[in-house]
Amino acid sequence: xxxxxxxxxxxxxxxxxxxxxxxxxxxxxxxxxxxxxxxxxxxxxxxxxxxxxxxxxxxxxxxxxxxxxxxxxxxxxxxxxxxxxxxxxxxxxxxxxxxxxxxxxxxxxxxxxxxxxxxxxxxxxxxxxxxxxxxxxxxxxxxxxxxxxxxxxxxxxxxxxxxxxxxxxxxxxxxxxxxxxxxxxxxxxxxxxxxxxxxxxxxxxxxxxxxxxxxxxxxxxxxxxxxxxxxxxxxxxxxxxxxxxxxxxxxxxxxxxxxxxxxxxxxxxxxxxxxxxxxxxxxxxxxxx
Amino acid sequence: xxxxxxxxxxxxxxxxxxxxxxxxxxxxxxxxxxxxxxxxxxxxxxxxxxxxxxxxxxxxxxxxxxxxxxxxxxxxxxxxxxxxxxxxxxxxxxxxxxxxxxxxxxxxxxxxxxxxxxxxxxxxxxxxxxxxxxxxxxxxxxxxxxxxxxxxxxxxxxxxxxxxxxxxxxxxxxxxxxxxxxxxxxxxxxxxxxxxxxxxxxxxxxxxxxxxxxxxxxxxxxxxxxxxxxxxxxxxxxxxxxxxxxxxxxxxxxxxxxxxxxxxxxxxxxxxxxxxxxxxxxxxxxxx
Numbered sequence: 071x072x073x074x075x076x077x078x079x080x081x082x083x084x085x086x087x088x089x090x091x092x093x094x095x096x097x098x099x100x101x102x103x104x105x106x107x108x109x110x111x112x113x114x115x116x117x118x119x120x121x122x123x124x125x126x127x128x129x130x131x132x133x134x135x136x137x138x139x140x141x142x143x144x145x146x147x148x149x150x151x152x153x154x155x156x157x158x159x160x161x162x163x164x165x166x167x168x169x170x171x172x173x174x175x176x177x178x179x180x181x182x183x184x185x186x187x188x189x190x191x192x193x194x195x196x197x198x199x200x201x202x203x204x205x206x207x208x209x210x211x212x213x214x215x216x217x218x219x220x221x222x223x224x225x226x227x228x229x230x231x232x233x234x235x236x237x238x239x240x241x242x243x244x245x246x247x248x249x250x251x252x253x254x255x256x257x258x259x260x261x262x263x264x265x266x267x268x269x270x271x272x273x274x275x276x277x278x279x280x281x282x283x284x285x286x287x288x289x290x291x292x293x294x295x296x297x298x299x300x301x302x303x304x305x306x307x308x309x310x311x312x313x314x315x316x317x318x319x320x321x322x323x324x325x326x327x328x329x330x331x332x333x334x335x336x337x338x339x340x341x342x343x344x345x346x347x348x349x350x351x352x353x354x355x356x357x358x359x
Numbered sequence: 360x361x362x363x364x365x366x367x368x369x370x371x372x373x374x375x376x377x378x379x380x381x382x383x384x385x386x387x388x389x390x391x392x393x394x395x396x397x398x399x400x401x402x403x404x405x406x407x408x409x410x411x412x413x414x415x416x417x418x419x420x421x422x423x424x425x426x427x428x429x430x431x432x433x434x435x436x437x438x439x440x441x442x443x444x445x446x447x448x449x450x451x452x453x454x455x456x457x458x459x460x461x462x463x464x465x466x467x468x469x470x471x472x473x474x475x476x477x478x479x480x481x482x483x484x485x486x487x488x489x490x491x492x493x494x495x496x497x498x499x500x501x502x503x504x505x506x507x508x509x510x511x512x513x514x515x516x517x518x519x520x521x522x523x524x525x526x527x528x529x530x531x532x533x534x535x536x537x538x539x540x541x542x543x544x545x546x547x548x549x550x551x552x553x554x555x556x557x558x559x560x561x562x563x564x565x566x567x568x569x570x571x572x573x574x575x576x577x578x579x580x581x582x583x584x585x586x587x588x589x590x591x592x593x594x595x596x597x598x599x600x601x602x603x604x605x606x607x608x609x610x611x612x613x614x615x616x617x618x619x620x621x622x623x624x625x626x627x628x629x630x631x632x633x634x635x636x637x638x639x640x641x642x643x644x645x646x647x
Contacts, residue, residue, distance in 0.1 A: 170448065240485035244547070246446055248498040248554055249475035258497070263488050 107336070114333025117326030123334070127294065131320045136331055138298055142211075142291075142306035143338075145299060147280045149215035154222045154279075155272055161223075162230025162268075167256055186224035193221045194285035202289055212302040214290040221285060222275040229271020233264040266353040273346040277339045283310040293319070309335040392459050393476075393557030393588035394419040395440060400454035401617065402435050402444065410436055411617035413454070415607055417558075422580060422589045424603035424626065426596060428641070431609045432618040433592040434482075434562050440590060441477040441560060442470040458558070475502060478551035479560040483567050484543035486535035486550070491527050494535050494546055498554035513553055520586075521549035522579045541572025548579060552587070559583065561591040565598070577602050596642055600630050608638045 121135055128134030169175045197217030207213040237260050245255035261268075291311040299306040309331060316328045395417035402410040410432040417423045417440075425433040435444065442463065444450040456463050463473055475498070486494050495514045504510055514531070518524040523545040527533070535546055544564060551559060561580075565573040580589060580602050593599050599606055606626045611618035622629065622638045633639045 238485070240481060240483060241487060243443065243446070244481065244485045244487065244550075245497070247441060247443060247474055247479040247481075248501060248550065249471050250497070250501050251471055254501060259487050 110329060110332050110336055113325060113329035114331075117324075117330030118333060122327075122330055126296070131294070131316060132323055132327070136309070136312065136327075136334065138295060139307040139309055139312045139331070140334065141298055143280060143309045143335075145306060146211060146214055146218070146286070146308055147276055149211055149302065150218040150222065150279050151272075151276055153215055154219040154226055154275070157219070158223050158226025158272070158275075159230050159268060162227045162234065163256060163261075165227065166231045166234035167252065167260070182224045182227055185220075186228065189284075190221055190282050191284040193217055194288040196220065197285055197289040208303060209290040209292075209305055210303045211290060211299055211306050214286045214306075214308075215302075217285045217289045218279040218282060221282065222279045225275035225278065226272055229274070230264075230268050233267025233271065234260060236267060237263045266350040270346055270350050273342055277343060280339055281310050281335065283314050287311055287314075309338075392419060394459060395558070395588075395590075396455075396457045396460075398455040398457075400436070400439065400452065400456060402432065402439065403451045403453070405449050408617040409611075410609075411619055413609075413620045415620060415623045417588060417590055418605065419557075419588050420584060420586070421604040422584050422591060422602055423605045423607065424599035425590065425592045425607050425609060426594070426599050426641075427609035427618070427621075428611075429594065431611045433609055436609065437479075437560050437562055437590060437592050440558065441474050441479055443474075443479065445470055475554050476556055477558040477560060478554055478556035480544070480547050480551050480562070480564045482563045484540055484547055486538070486543050486546050489535065490532050491535050491538070491546060492531040495550050495553045497550060502554065513555075514549075517549040517553040518546075520552050520579075520583060521545045522575060522582070523549055539572075541568050541575060544568060544572065544576060545579065548576070552583075556587060558588040558590065561589060563592050563594060566594065573598075596630075596644075600626060606630070608635075608641060610637060610641070 123135060123140065124137050125135035126137055127139075165175065165179065169178075194217060197213055197220070201207050201213035201216045202209055205213075207216075241259050241263065242255050245259045246252070250258070286308055290305050291308045292305040293315060295305060295307055313328070313331050313335065316323045316331060397413050397415045397417075400410070400413040401408055413436065425436060427433050438444045439452050439456060440463075442452075444452060452464060458473070458476065462468070478498075487497060492514060495517050496510050499510055499513050504513070515524060515528075518527060523542060526542065527538070527546075535543065538546060544567075548559075548564070565576045568576065577598065580591070583589060584604075591599075591603065603626045605623065606629045607623040608621045608629070609618050610621045622633060622635045624634070629638065630642055633642065
């Protein structure tokens with residue numbers, strides 16, 4: 071009888087301490103994130119104007135806007151999306167719906183998981199060796215988009231596979247029992263049900279691609295271009311690389327230009343992610359099991 | 360020995376007293392279709408034989424109930440009728456199953472075609488995440504029917520047959536998930552009927568439903584059996600007695616040996632005067 075109350079008191083104490091410690095960790099994380107975002111908004115927002123968004127950089131990047139930089143980023147991400155989405159989603163469908171469960175597919179899955187962990191500069195060097203040099207695409211939008219495709223592919227494949235696996239087997243069975251082929255069951259029933267997850271994963275992957283600097287640095291992003299890219303073989307300007315240039319390569323850049331560029335990049339990625347999250351929650355409410 | 364005696368008995372006792380069979384004869388012989396014949400059917404998962412030596416006839420336009428304790432392979436046997444076992448890896452089906460004389464496991468048979476003739480309703484309601492209309496239209500569209508008026512007519516017929524039309528006729532565009540569990544299951548029945556199957560397989564279709572919904576499903580089955588052969592798996596003996604014309608009792612006596620068919624025959628006879636002691640013990644609730 072004398073031991074128990076002491077134990078209970080200790081347990082309560084540990085409970086209270088752990089609650090505070092875990093809570094403090096969350097506060098630290100959120101605080102850091104808010105501080106970073108706050109700094110970008112506070113320092114970047116004053117620099118944002120229509121003129122900044124729609125004019126070319128001037129005076130050796132120390133004046134003017136970032137129009138070609140925004141356009142280059144959009145073109146790069148769009149081209150990457152065109153390449154990675156069909157490939158990644160199809161591969162995800164194969165792995166989730168058709169692939170037998172054996173040693174080979176286990177190895178394939180493991181390789182895909184490992185691909186996601188490869189540092190992005192390694193992808194950059196791979197892109198330089200294969201797409202720029204070996205395939206003679208030169209430093210270009212195409213070479214960079216292909217490099218970013220390799221980088222994003224594991225995210226798209228994995229999220230597609232996960233999303234498809236969440237769809238109950240019952241639905242596939244029902245479709246097959248109605249005389250549908252596997253593909254018809256997938257295309258008409260399983261894919262629509264998995265769409266929210268696939269879209270979220272794809273956007274996540276593409277957001278990451280949009281913010282990558284190392285892979286594009288060596289495969290096609292330009293320091294400065296007087297004209298917009300006019301084909302997939304053109305070089306281009308891009309937000310993350312431009313930011314790197316402003317921050318480290320050009321002396322005496324007005325801070326509102328540097329921070330304004332950062333603000334545009336972060337805002338663009340966040341807006342797209344938020345739209346995707348909102349769309350997904352609408353879909354979730356509609357589809358329940 | 361027991362098996363062949365049972366088979367003979369089925370042959371002698373059918374047609375069942377006052378059920379669909381005699382009526383369909385009256386409508387014309389060529390309309391009789393949707394009868395299965397099973398000869399020495401076995402099922403193996405990998406190296407383990409789980410069902411062996413099943414011989415039985417499934418008469419056209421009647422309800423056949425498969426009963427037996429949990430794990431006796433009723434559902435597995437049911438999935439042999441539309442080759443849904445093909446979709447699970449590592450399953451082998453032995454023996455012969457014919458649908459109106461056609462061996463459904465021969466090479467030239469595409470399971471996709473077979474499943475348009477042999478529909479299935481599952482244990483848990485599994486409507487597709489789409490509108491009521493699109494759910495029922497799935498089968499006909501798979502068959503290539505695109506014309507709006509034609510689809511409308513098929514969908515109305517199917518929903519009427521499943522006793523759901525009155526409730527949903529003004530809400531066909533509604534999402535299927537807004538329906539109650541019982542309504543969802545009747546929607547699944549309508550969806551299966553919309554492909555105009557000759558046989559409808561039902562795997563414990565009411566086990567996830569409340570008593571009133573169960574009653575509605577049973578009424579639907581009674582309505583349907585004039586037009587379609589029904590094979591129903593049920594663990595509910597009263598249900599088997601109420602709705603079926605023929606009952607097949609399956610049993611797996613130990614985990615070392617495969618399940619087999621103990622007895623098959625006219626439902627009334629089987630529930631009042633079973634031939635086998637084990638059948639009697641099971642239906643009187645002594646085990647299972």
